[in-house]
Amino acid sequence: MFYREAGQYKTTYAADQQIFPIRQDRIGIGVILVLALLLPLVASEFMLSAIAIPFLILALATIGLNILTGYAGQLSLGTGAFMGVGAYSCYKLVTIFPEVNVIVHILLSGVFAAAAGVVFGLPSLRIKGLYLAVTTLAAQFFLEWCFIRISWLYNYNASGAIEVPGREFFGTLVTGPAAGGISRYYVVLAIVVVMTLLIKNLIRGRIGRQWMMIRDMDIAAELMGVRPLVAKLSAFAVSSYVCGVAGAMFVFFYLGAAEPAVFSITLSFQVLFMAIIGGLGSLVGSFFGAAFIWILPILMRVGLPALGVDIAAETVFQVAQMVIGALIIFFLIVEPHGLARLWAIGKEKLRVWPFPYA
Amino acid sequence: MRMKTLLAGSVLMGLAASFVAPAIAEDSVYIQLPTYRTGPYAGSGIHIANGMSDYLAMINARDGGVNGVKIDFDECETGYDTQKGVECYEQAKAKNTLVFNPWSTGITLQVIPKSSVDKIPVLSMAYGLSAAADGNTFPWVFNPPDTYWDGLSAIIKYIGEQEGGMEGLKGKKIGYIFLDAGYGREPIPLLDNLAQKYGFEVLQYPVAGKEMQNQSSQWLSIRRDRPDYVVMWGWGAMNPTAIKEAVKNRFDMSKFIGVWWAGGDEDARAGGAGAKGYKSVSFNNVGADYPALQDIKKLVVDAGNSHTPADTIGENLYNRGVVNALYMVEAIRTAQEMTGKKVINAEDMRLGLENLKIDEARLEAIGLKGMIAPIEITCSNHSGHHPLFIQEWDGEKWTSATDWFSPLTEEVTPILMQASKDYATSNAPWPTRDDACPAN
Incomplete structure (x- = not known):
């Protein structure tokens, strides 16, 4: 009843092909964008720095993985390493060319991650499925080894960690320890929103359709004129680019300094779970998944003691882990296609409400 | 549509805001x-x-x-x-x-x-x-x-004393088994410095964080290289594993010295009776x-x-x-x-x-x-x-092996600055x- 497109006539091709053809969706997006812009007015520093910023960055990383795994059907366990390539190349760029704007560096660092992704994506032309997952696992271990062993990558620091220097963007400090949560939040929000929009259009277009054809049946796709080499490697390149940018942002706008251990297999799995819980092959699902895996545990850890439940810190931690685990199983039983599918079903129901079916 | 998530997110964040307000009595x-x-x-x-x-x-x-x-x-x-x-x-x-x-x-x-x-x-x-x-x-x-650099210099000083003075270190082989992370790598610049100065050789045995509980390859290398002493920079599950491996490989425990973080009671206890003689530098008595x-x-x-x-x-x-x-x-x-x-x-x-x-x-x-x-x-x-002082595991508990002594501050200060x-x-x-x- 509320969510019904009846009466919304499309009179031009442009109107018919827009990203959100339904008016209610457009209004919803507008409201959410305004809320996101106004968030710093009400949010505490903790909410911005420890919840909102990493949530947005991890959602972007999940989108990166979703391109490869959800849209192009190539399973990858190397997300953490590709994020690391982005972070380390951004660090090198910032220290070699300190006068260039840091945002340019962040966007450029994805190019290095894309190159690494293409190299490790080459085996995908011969192997599929779990076998490919194993080669991306090799990428994960090899790249992590590089971050530990090649001291040039971290400028021969005695600590072996990369530290983020303070950099300005139009006169406001956006990176480094002195940068406030609000300025970092707006930069992250802007990058994530713009990149999501670009990816959305990429996926709706010719390239995205090629990826999905490869995913659904590669032989049929090849017979119809899709070149697997181009389609698969472009998926690896775009996916790694997005992951690389997310990795650079993760260090520059959230962590502030990073050891190689940050980009371990744990991060790869974290992002993979976000993609699976949110729903493979869905952009909105990437945001759902990131929220579920990142925000929920923090809310439980912060929330339970604040509600007056007096339990020890490690018990909260373990209870949160168990509840998250149980919820993952629950959601995957109820809806194997992730939270995005639940959302879609919800919208269908809203459309015909108050009737059970149209 | 995608942004609807953010709405959900903002509601959750709103909840979070109400939780983190601290109450100061x-x-x-x-x-x-x-x-x-x-x-x-x-x-x-x-x-x-x-x-x-x-x-x-x-x-x-x-x-x-x-x-x-x-x-x-x-x-x-x-x-x-x-x-x-x-x-x-x-x-x-x-x-x-x-x-x-x-x-x-x-x-x-x-x-x-x-x-x-x-x-x-x-x-x-x-x-x-x-x-x-x-x-x-x-x-x-x-x-x-x-x-950490004080700790390492104290260990080297102690080894020197065992060898009859710092000149006794010349030509010795000292193995360094460490957690391959910022923590374990921190002392390496000083170790290289001291090796050059006193003429001993350093053999490095890195242990990756996720391989902490599988050190057989490192200890096989130690067995092959026969270092005169082994210094350990370990933490968590790495320590008991290393001590167990050392016992298994019949390494002379009195020549195995850990940093203070490799000196937990449970770490040493894991080695059983064979761990007797294991040492670690410390700054607090038990x-x-x-x-x-x-x-x-x-x-x-x-x-x-x-x-x-x-x-x-x-x-x-x-x-x-x-x-x-x-x-x-x-x-x-x-x-x-x-x-x-x-x-x-x-x-x-x-x-x-x-x-x-x-x-x-x-x-x-x-x-x-x-x-x-x-x-x-x-x-x-x-x-x-x-x-600092060196403590020794007697099979059941830690005992002091030396009196309090100063680290090699004059070596540490310049590279620290x-x-x-x-x-x-x-x-x-x-x-x-x-x-x-x-x-x-």
């Missing part, structure tokens, strides 16, 4: 203790966490806090994970913690740049960045009583006979206000947790005396840490005489390079101290 100060009772490093972390919270609880129960100001503390589980560590730091900042004890070199490295901006002192007791001992460059970071520890037992543990199993009181890592809490309490006391305020804030706490002085008389009054050497932190020296200068240049613009240290 009258006459109390807040300290957050980042701890890890879960994960691969929990074997070491649990004892540390118990020691810290029990001592603070005892001070509250016995003395009603520090000069009548209660210490309100809670734990934040990091799992030794840097992501969670940053989250704990943000939480601690929101609740106005007096001091942040990261208990992980990785988390320390992350919070060092933030500490001077947020004006929260970082107390990394004998871990973290060695260069942070330079108080002129790192006014907000403290690493008493010794840096044993539960100190009056303050008896008070903990009586007022906190026996009263049922703690998770601590009574028989772990007095173990090495437990006592070390107590030492960490002791530094905090004494720093609060010092800050109160210096500022004349009862309820101090984080900036006063920094002042207290910077002028921290615990002498024999004070230790006696606290009830910990003999457990640690007297310490003094100054404005320009945030570590102090205090005396250089490292701190390098850190400041590579992180330019590095904030300078607002209040210059008096020249000394």
